[in-house]
Amino acid sequence: MLQLPKSPPKVNMRVSLEEAYEQCRQITAKYSKTFYLGTRLMSEAKQRAIWAIYVWCRRTDELVDGPEARHTTPETLDEWESRLESLFSGRAMDDFDVALVDTLERFPLEIEPFRDMIEGQRMDLYRNRYQTFEELKLYCYRVAGTVGLMSEAVMGVDPALQTAPWILEEGVRPTEEAVALGIANQLTNILRDVGEDTRRGRIYLPLDELALFDYTEADLFDGVVDDRWRALMKFQIQRARKYYATAERGIAALSPDARWPVWAATILYSKILDAIERNGYDVFRQRAYVPGWRKAMCLPVAWIRAQAM
Known part of the structure; x- marks a missing residue:
């Protein structure tokens, strides 16, 4: 089950930005081959940002559709939303978050679509x-x-x-x-x-x-x-x-x-x-x-x- 600490720390550079984005690239390539092919036609900065967003979306989806989804509760999604707010404040808890925090600093992303996606997962719960x-x-x-x-x-x-x-x-x-x-x-x-x-x-x-x-x-x-x-x-x-x-x-x-x-x-x-x-x-x-x-x-x-x- 995905563990969600209550108080996310400041960005912990466990890996370099290059390594964080590479992990996001690998997951995108593995799980969404058609989508990944489209990203390869983008500029480097944009494709890396899209990979980071894709991984966050996939992890969000897996809370209710993944192998450990049976453990997910409304409280799990509340914690995930709290973690999202931390990301938009520049704080990360793992390697994937490092890539997304950097993406949020580089592009004018709003938090509302991310929140709305979590609401979509709430719908799948019930x-x-x-x-x-x-x-x-x-x-x-x-x-x-x-x-x-x-x-x-x-x-x-x-x-x-x-x-x-x-x-x-x-x-x-x-x-x-x-x-x-x-x-x-x-x-x-x-x-x-x-x-x-x-x-x-x-x-x-x-x-x-x-x-x-x-x-x-x-x-x-x-x-x-x-x-x-x-x-x-x-x-x-x-x-x-x-x-x-x-x-x-x-x-x-x-x-x-x-x-x-x-x-x-x-x-x-x-x-x-x-x-x-x-x-x-x-x-x-x-x-x-x-x-x-x-x-x-x-x-x-x-x-x-x-x-x-």
Whole structure:
């Protein structure tokens, strides 16, 4: 179980900053290969910051989804939030914290998205069903839309493009699109992991939408793949793609050096939806993933979009 001391000490340089960031890089590369590939297209400072943020988010998620999650209580999350406040005050308790504290000093990150993510984990403590998409959307914002906000602070926004007429006319604000990308990614995760979640007794598909397609919880736990299931999945995938489309509208407003990696990450992650379709929507017995050669093909497409859009 993750131990959370009551009074975090000042930053203890157990490792150098280089070593701390390297540990974050290794974890990102190991547990999120598609996301990691996108970070490798960033400048060194930005990719290191994103690795540090990713590791904090992963550790937060593991409090309720990790191997020791059975020991997690609301008090555990209270302590984790207290530790977060210490990080924003420049104090760290372990090697990973050293990297994040440095990131917080270098980039204009706000604490609220981090707090909101912890609230998302609180939801996982007491909920394993969502009746409507509006309820699920709040969860998706907290556990993933927040990542979009954190990442945007690192990527930076191009001031010139913020005032471009087409942005003002269409009401595009990068912050809104950043949240949309996080939600799109989380919806993709939900669809990919349906089988894994049911084995843990969790359902992240809105229950009223299961009923709409005459598909029951029993069908879900039995892994039934039929016309009802395929229609339901097509509906869910269409929604996820709409969120990706919304997110794409804001990429042009990011700093020029951030557009290629964000386009790459967006395209690569959305390809998981294509993989689900190729697998005949059977997410119970086949894990949808994007093979290396398909990832490689996405990079020049992302580069072209970064230049032209």
